[in-house]
Amino acid sequence: MINASLRELSAALAAKKISSVELIRIYLDRIERFNGELNAFISVDPDRSLALAAGADLRIARGDHAPLTGIPVAHKDIYCTKGWLTTCGSRMLANFTSPYNAHVIERFDAAGAVILGKTNMDEFAMGSSNETSFYGPVKNPWNRAFVPGGSSGGSACAVAARLAPAATATDTGGSIRQPAALTGITGLKPTYGIVSRYGMIAFASSLDQGGPMGYSAEDVAMLLNVMAGFDERDSTSLEREGEDYTRDLDRAWDGATAGRPLSGLRIGLPREHFGEGLSPDVAQAIEAALAQFEKLGAKRVEIGLPNSGLSVPAYYVIAPAEASSNLSRFDGVRYGYRAPASEYRDLLDMYCKTRAQGFGAEVKRRILIGTYVLSHGYYDAYYLKAQRIRRLIAQDFVEAFRQCDVVMGPASPTVAFRIGAKVSDPVQMYLNDIYTIPANLAGLPAMSIPCGFGENNLPVGLHIVGNYFTEARMLALAHQYQRATDWHRRMPAGV
Amino acid sequence: MAWETVIGLEIHAQLSTKSKMFSRASTQFGAAPNAQACAVDIALPGVLPVANKGAVERAIRFGLAVGGTINRRSVFARKNYFYPDLPKGYQISQYELPIVQGGAVNIVLKDGERTVHLTRAHLEEDAGKSLHEDFHGMSGIDLNRAGTPLLEIVSEPDMHSSEEAVAYAKAVHTLVRWIDICDGNMQEGSFRCDANVSVHRPGAPLGTRREIKNLNSFRFLQQAIDYEAKWQIATLEDGGRIHQATVLFDPDSGETRAMRSKEDAHDYRYFPDPDLLPLVVSEETVAKIRKDLPELPEERRRRYMAACGLSAYDSSILTTDLTLATYFENVAMHSLKDGEALAHADYKLCANWVINEVAAKLNEENLPPSKIGVSSATLGHILRRVREDMINARTAKDLFSEFWSDARKTSYVRQGGSPEKVDEKIESGGLRQVTDSSALEAIVDQVIAANPKSVEEYRSGREKAFNALVGQAMKATRGKGNPAQINEILKRKLSG
Numbered sequence: 001m002i003n004a005s006l007r008e009l010s011a012a013l014a015a016k017k018i019s020s021v022e023l024i025r026i027y028l029d030r031i032e033r034f035n036g037e038l039n040a041f042i043s044v045d046p047d048r049s050l051a052l053a054a055g056a057d058l059r060i061a062r063g064d065h066a067p068l069t070g071i072p073v074a075h076k077d078i079y080c081t082k083g084w085l086t087t088c089g090s091r092m093l094a095n096f097t098s099p100y101n102a103h104v105i106e107r108f109d110a111a112g113a114v115i116l117g118k119t120n121m122d123e124f125a126m127g128s129s130n131e132t133s134f135y136g137p138v139k140n141p142w143n144r145a146f147v148p149g150g151s152s153g154g155s156a157c158a159v160a161a162r163l164a165p166a167a168t169a170t171d172t173g174g175s176i177r178q179p180a181a182l183t184g185i186t187g188l189k190p191t192y193g194i195v196s197r198y199g200m201i202a203f204a205s206s207l208d209q210g211g212p213m214g215y216s217a218e219d220v221a222m223l224l225n226v227m228a229g230f231d232e233r234d235s236t237s238l239e240r241e242g243e244d245y246t247r248d249l250d251r252a253w254d255g256a257t258a259g260r261p262l263s264g265l266r267i268g269l270p271r272e273h274f275g276e277g278l279s280p281d282v283a284q285a286i287e288a289a290l291a292q293f294e295k296l297g298a299k300r301v302e303i304g305l306p307n308s309g310l311s312v313p314a315y316y317v318i319a320p321a322e323a324s325s326n327l328s329r330f331d332g333v334r335y336g337y338r339a340p341a342s343e344y345r346d347l348l349d350m351y352c353k354t355r356a357q358g359f360g361a362e363v364k365r366r367i368l369i370g371t372y373v374l375s376h377g378y379y380d381a382y383y384l385k386a387q388r389i390r391r392l393i394a395q396d397f398v399e400a401f402r403q404c405d406v407v408m409g410p411a412s413p414t415v416a417f418r419i420g421a422k423v424s425d426p427v428q429m430y431l432n433d434i435y436t437i438p439a440n441l442a443g444l445p446a447m448s449i450p451c452g453f454g455e456n457n458l459p460v461g462l463h464i465v466g467n468y469f470t471e472a473r474m475l476a477l478a479h480q481y482q483r484a485t486d487w488h489r490r491m492p493a494g495v
Numbered sequence: 496m497a498w499e500t501v502i503g504l505e506i507h508a509q510l511s512t513k514s515k516m517f518s519r520a521s522t523q524f525g526a527a528p529n530a531q532a533c534a535v536d537i538a539l540p541g542v543l544p545v546a547n548k549g550a551v552e553r554a555i556r557f558g559l560a561v562g563g564t565i566n567r568r569s570v571f572a573r574k575n576y577f578y579p580d581l582p583k584g585y586q587i588s589q590y591e592l593p594i595v596q597g598g599a600v601n602i603v604l605k606d607g608e609r610t611v612h613l614t615r616a617h618l619e620e621d622a623g624k625s626l627h628e629d630f631h632g633m634s635g636i637d638l639n640r641a642g643t644p645l646l647e648i649v650s651e652p653d654m655h656s657s658e659e660a661v662a663y664a665k666a667v668h669t670l671v672r673w674i675d676i677c678d679g680n681m682q683e684g685s686f687r688c689d690a691n692v693s694v695h696r697p698g699a700p701l702g703t704r705r706e707i708k709n710l711n712s713f714r715f716l717q718q719a720i721d722y723e724a725k726w727q728i729a730t731l732e733d734g735g736r737i738h739q740a741t742v743l744f745d746p747d748s749g750e751t752r753a754m755r756s757k758e759d760a761h762d763y764r765y766f767p768d769p770d771l772l773p774l775v776v777s778e779e780t781v782a783k784i785r786k787d788l789p790e791l792p793e794e795r796r797r798r799y800m801a802a803c804g805l806s807a808y809d810s811s812i813l814t815t816d817l818t819l820a821t822y823f824e825n826v827a828m829h830s831l832k833d834g835e836a837l838a839h840a841d842y843k844l845c846a847n848w849v850i851n852e853v854a855a856k857l858n859e860e861n862l863p864p865s866k867i868g869v870s871s872a873t874l875g876h877i878l879r880r881v882r883e884d885m886i887n888a889r890t891a892k893d894l895f896s897e898f899w900s901d902a903r904k905t906s907y908v909r910q911g912g913s914p915e916k917v918d919e920k921i922e923s924g925g926l927r928q929v930t931d932s933s934a935l936e937a938i939v940d941q942v943i944a945a946n947p948k949s950v951e952e953y954r955s956g957r958e959k960a961f962n963a964l965v966g967q968a969m970k971a972t973r974g975k976g977n978p979a980q981i982n983e984i985l986k987r988k989l990s991g
Contacts, residue, residue: 330540333579374765
């Protein structure tokens with residue numbers, strides 16, 4: 001059951017081969033057994049989940065169910081979930097029970113999906129290894145001495161270890177794709193504006209985008225069908241007609257021939273993403289994946305993303321700038337952590353101590369960077385320049401998509417690294433996202449699919465970037481690849 | 496050489512939308528603390544702002560009314576600072592690209608008209624309120640006001656006296672109510688002024704300015720500017736220097752005192768709000784709002800002068816409020832006899848009544864023009880009877896006062912009197928003016944005979960004695976005599 005696809009689970013539930021309550025129990029048991037060690041979940045509330053499951057079973061009994069009715073979904077603890085602790089991985093919100101639901105939670109709720117728990121994450125989504133969480137690091141299920149990636153490390157670990165069949169996540173600079181790559185699962189960051197940010201605790205508003213994680217492209221497509229949709233409460237939400245992201249899964253690429261379902265597909269390979277810094281084991285797995293795509297009929301096209309090298313510096317100006325302002329609301333006044341009254345003298349001291357104690361080191365580092373780059377006299381040199389670079393990077397992709405249909409490459413320069421290996425070197429840590437950040441800056445949809453194993457037998461992820469709103473086609477080509485391979489079916493030992 | 500004071504105003508007008516600038520919470524004044532603060536207003540984690548279309552439209556209305564440029568694309572920016580009544584830790588405002596740029600407001604002073612130019616007008620949200628008095632050793636935070644839509648109207652430093660500044664503030668106050676974008680209620684804080692004041696010698700560069708914050712009455716505005724200008728002049732004449740600062744006006748002492756200096760000014764770290772897309776206004780939206788704009792106070796004032804022959808002063812008083820101006824026009828219309836056109840003198844009569852009786856009563860009883868106690872139809876009818884010489888002015892005033900008292904008894908829910916009642920009262924009360932000259936001649940003869948002393952005094956050159964005789968004659972008609980006729984008869988008889 002734990003290796004079943006969402007389509008299979010959905011069918012089993014509809015055929016009453018299993019009830020949602022039984023399904024939830026299976027996963028709650030697994031969480032009980034493995035979470036102590038893996039630390040994928042921050043909160044689990046069995047009674048609440050079982051009650052939701054019982055409700056889903058009633059819906060199924062009435063015949064009033066949708067594809068995900070009764071299916072357990074783990075939610076990144078960045079999504080405000082009514083009645084659930086919603087911590088964003090921070091001490092600052094360690095006591096915050098959300099009084100409202102994020103749009104994404106509402107959508108899953110309406111679909112009848114069951115909240116399985118809230119997953120661990122880097123504090124306020126700032127991190128690439130899940131080591132900045134107030135709740136401690138998440139372990140990579142493939143090898144517990146290694147990180148699962150971040151910031152959606154809890155969701156990635158939960159899916160990879162089969163503690164949940166599906167999970168939500170968010171991606172600001174690679175926070176869906178990098179942990180998906182490092183744990184061997186499928187994760188998609190949609191076009192900016194497709195998933196409402198309402199109720200998704202903001203890190204960097206112009207870059208943050210919610211998206212799903214699952215075993216396969218097909219599962220991810222089903223999840224995206226629920227997550228995506230216009231929301232008038234988010235001014236950056238795009239008002240467009242709903243679409244069925246599973247519609248192209250079994251449709252061959254235009255001009256395809258029998259046995260070569262991807263004939264005509266042009267895969268752009270940015271030379272900047274295959275050079276220095278790319279680990280040979282990852283390069284090898286990516287090469288094998290590209291060869292597989294060729295077998296399916298695709299063609300390689302070498303392309304350039306000439307401003308790609310500027311993406312990390314531009315990102316580390318824009319994201320902290322927005323974060324420094326977004327995180328100002330955590331001031332100890334209305335909710336969340338406040339320093340003990342005996343420790344502060346006046347208002348300013350209350351602010352200082354509350355924020356000094358409530359935020360971890362990485363969050364403070366980014367608030368400082370962001371405050372600095374927005375300061376009087378520095379704004380033009382940093383923030384405005386970074387915004388110009390951002391436009392150049394978006395333009396690079398416009399050029400690229402004249403020559404190719406999708407861009408592929410490694411999702412991460414290396415496989416998962418050891419816990420603790422990069423904590424003292426933020427720049428090395430930041431470079432983890434060198435291949436994923438450009439898609440956030442351009443607002444493009446991008447995903448990572450498992451494509452093999454590298455050093456220490458740890459998973460490698462293939463990064464796919466598509467043009468705006470081409471999620472259905474991206475998922476389709478990933479699905480074709482997954483029909484021909486079984487990397488996405490591999491499961492770590494010991495869980 | 497004399498000092499010249501230079502003043503620029505920043506006016507915060509609360510826009511009269513039902514819900515807030517970026518949330519759906521109500522803007523109604525007077526609710527229990529924090530009863531009107533929703534998830535967005537209290538800045539829960541994850542909430543997002545959505546701009547209120549009604550507020551945007553009101554800002555455009557204002558921009559068009561002052562002849563400013565409506566920027567087709569304007570940008571909301573975050574102004575970052577920490578304060579307990581600022582829930583997000585930043586205020587959403589407009590910085591580099593405001594919705595309205597330029598424009599001008601004309602003001603009428605005793606010695607003529609002046610133009611005050613506007614720099615800009617931009618949309619922003621208000622902060623909440625900190626209550627320091629009511630909680631022992633603690634502060635209370637009321638976020639009902641947090642997120643209330645404001646239009647900040649920034650003038651050029653075009654004013655040179657507190658009189659000009661007050662006239663400008665009043666003109667803006669009139670305009671925002673006239674075009675129905677703000678209720679103008681200063682007690683509730685719907686209309687507040689900050690005044691930037693500096694002094695210099697004419698021809699010399701501008702002096703350093705100090706900003707007086709949060710003046711919520713025209714009287715305080717005047718007092719604060721007068722005090723501040725005097726203080727700056729005295730400081731400079733004593734060899735001191737003015738330092739840029741934000742100051743508060745204390746109405747009790749009548750003084751201004753520094754709140755913070757430039758040295759500890761915040762670095763607000765303005766940047767475009769990534770939660771809000773640039774505000775794009777279409778040509779059609781602007782055209783539609785322009786089409787729906789009423790005749791503006793300035794245009795109407797000029798029309799009253801040109802078409803009705805009213806003085807600049809009377810015209811400007813009538814156009815301080817749209818309801819009052821409309822009332823005046825309706826009174827004039829109802830004072831018409833059938834098929835008649837009004838002459839300038841008739842307009843003047845109506846204007847005098849609206850200014851000296853109606854506006855005076857509103858003032859006296861502190862009522863808004865929406866609570867005028869006698870309808871324009873009733874007052875117009877009274878004045879029609881005056882113009883027809885059916886009743887005299889004194890009777891008219893008595894009728895008007897009686898009707899107004901009737902309205903007062905209903906707490907101004909209903910207006911007093913009606914055109915029919917006017918005629919009924921005239922008939923049943925025998926209030927018709929006595930214009931029968933033989934009757935009046937007889938009365939005057941009696942008065943002269945009964946008051947030899949007054950007659951003597953008048954003849955020896957004391958004009959006042961004449962008025963006493965007119966009064967006696969009016970009394971003898973029980974107030975219904977035609978005063979002009981009595982005057983004339985009396986004069987003739989006394990000189991005879």
